[in-house]
């Protein structure tokens with residue numbers, strides 16, 4: 001069975017996609033069969049692993065709206081342990097199309113349920129909004145990983161997503177857990193990053209990953225080469241930090257049985 005982790009935060013530009021792509025690639029590097037699912041109409045995770053968004057015949061949209069067999073959506077990117085279900089701008093219309101349907105929050109779960117035997121981890125890259133697509137991800141997932149940029153307003157956005165998680169737990173998915181808060185784009189120069197990090201660790205003592213993602217130019221460059229950072233520059237600090245995150249997630253699960 002898979003462990004399904006959705007990467008969510010309603011703010012854009014906090015490192016969701018970077019985390020989804022690089023966590024998925026790092027889990028795959030540990031030989032864990034991993035599926036990366038893109039549910040953001042921007043399709044950044046899709047292009048970030050080298051898939052040409054404009055040439056796709058089928059995407060996650062077809063599974064959500066037309067109930068196409070999930071198996072036929074899987075894209076082989078030449079990695080033995082990493083497969084991808086892509087998205088592109090077609091998905092932008094899905095929210096409206098699903099809005100009036102019965103069971104609209106369960107579409108992703110039903111569409112991809114047949115894949116859980118095949119993968120050890122399923123990583124879902126969510127759009128920058130707590131919309132119906134994100135609700136679908138949270139309804140299917142075992143846990144939510146929240147990337148948080150180490151900046152002054154970080155805590156404010158956090159209460160909104162925690163509230164959404166709480167609502168999903170009450171209604172749609174009582175077993176949904178918080179996988180953890182991941183501090184991203186950490187800048188060790190200057191005090192602000194350190195202060196924000198200390199404040200978040202104080203408020204959420206057991207929920208912040210030990211792994212902290214530094215601001216690292218290699219992480220920003222890798223997507224333009226269509227590669228996760230470990231395949232672009234394995235010696236970078238960005239690569240090391242995402243490999244550490246993957247180890248933490250794998251170890252916790254082993255510890256929890």
Ligand code: ADP
Nearest residue numbers: 012013014015016017018185214215216219220
């Ligand atoms: P989101 O998916 O939350 O909108 P992204 O992962 O796309 O955020 O990141 C926003 C931008 O910041 C992208 O251009 C990405 O390449 C860059 N970026 C993300 N994380 C880092 C990092 N740790 N260091 C440097 N640049 C980063």
Ligand code: MG
Nearest residue numbers: 016017040044
């Ligand atoms: Mg994104």
